[in-house]
Amino acid sequence: MPADSSTIEGSVEFSGDSDENDIEQEAPRHWWKRPAPWWLLVLTFISTVIQSATGMPRFELYRELVCQVHQTEETFASLYLPSDYLLYSPLGPHWFNVITNDARENTEKAHFKASAFGCDSGRQFVEAATLAAVLETTVVVLSFMTVGWWGSFSDRYGRTRVIAIASIGQLLAAVNIIFVAKYVQRIPGGYWFLVIDSVISGALGGTSSELVAVMAYMADVSTPEKRSLLFSFLFGIRLASIGVGPILGRGIINITHNLLWVFYLAAVSRIFQACFVLFVLPESLRPAQMDRASRRRQEERWLTDRPTPWWYRHLFFLLHPFSVLWPHKISDENRANGTKRDWTIFILVMAYGLMLMATSSERVYLFYIWFTLRWDLQDLLYYTSSIAPIRAAYLILVFPLVIKFFAVRQNRQNDAPSTSPSEAEPLLSGSSRPSVSDAKTHNLSKNLTLMRFSMLVNIAAFAILPFAPTGLVFILFAMLGSFGAGLAPAVHSVALELYTLRIGTNAPLETGKLLGALSAVWSIFPYFLGPLLYWHIYAATFGTFPGAFLFVALGNGILAFALLTFVRFRTENTSNEDVRDLVNPRTP
Structure with missing residues (x-):
């Protein structure tokens, strides 16, 4: 469906480009030439289906390549x-x-x-698993280092360009896999030549940079009131496509009797995606917006790089986007120096990170229910294959109704006369003069309520899972935790709105820079800290109390909810010039 006029107007309002001299007047365009979120929803579904379809065939190909090298x-x-x-x-x-x-x-x-050639089933599996672990770790580490930079790059050069670059990176990976499969015994390094795929994909941000650009695109073309709904559709479609991809991959293998046909399809789809994004998909940012973001970046580099040595600038330039998460100075009339630190985004990042760390304990679930509840492999397969569709159905069908319910409830509370302080009263500010419209204030309060609701659902699931007497009851309790999946779209919406209030509506918003930094930081908790903690606890208490890790996850969830209570937003009437000077101070 075409983007309506309110959507386009909302993107102009919250893009931070209100200067009439900078934004050119555009003539009305046809609906297929307007940037709209539904373009990205369809594209995300196709891209994620193809990506997930190559998962199991990729490991099977690793296993066969190991045999070919040794014989x-x-x-x-x-x-x-x-x-x-x-x-x-x-x-x-x-x-x-x-x-x-x-x-x-x-x-x-x-x-x-x-x-005798090293191709027995045990050694073959171990070697293939080692290869897969090295390749995946390389992609994850490089993506963590580069996704913030690619998010900032999308602010300066466009969202579609970053999506196309990510598609080209996935295309090169698919082509290299086909090349290695055909000439593994002739190329240097054998199957270890696949490391080039991981280096290229990780340097281009992997799938994380593509997701960040997609989310930034949606943020550009939607109003804050619609943002959490669109993010819910996006995350739901990704979960649904992850379930569809393996079915498609297995069907292709059964029809063609050839593993490489899955990668042929992946390569062709990436070519189509790159061409579509470059030549058909409308860009969400105007040239004036990208130019202002570029000028802002040059000013920051001039201010921060001037007193530092050259090796520091070239070594840590990838880490510059993370500065957006660090507490910034804001004006405060009650302080002697007139400024203070705004910790809201930093606290939000830590709260959601702890909750992600708690949900990463789901990886230990399989071993817990396998040994404790005595499930067989078929029961485990049913369990793992049912969680993703349930979460996808919740995000696509149920969570939009939850958003509507809390929006109506918030409107009723705002319409009712009250003399008590508002929930949106600032935590760290001493003034009550409004600087944002009531609509923005109410929308941010609604998203914070959605975050608290989703966290409470996850906490309730962690609290009752250790007491599940049977496998069926455990599945029902685990499905209850799936209804906390709305936390992801809500927290991203809150982060964007808090960032908008910090910068000011007239300053150039670097949405991609923020989302890239958030994606990198939040990946640490579920992929590194969480598994390290819960696997250690499970191994240490396996013989005495195997469910101890669930109580630790419950503690992490409670701590995350407690931190979230400290997230407030400013309602001071700070001028945009003051905000710019505080965020990006000028030298005399």
């Missing part, structure tokens, strides 16, 4: 693989042209002989 082509083709497995080789059945009936009848003998 000659004839030994691997005719002596090792059973006849019913040859159809699923990466190069198809035509590659194994030396198969004979005698070799097929001697599979067990061939397996024993192949073990």
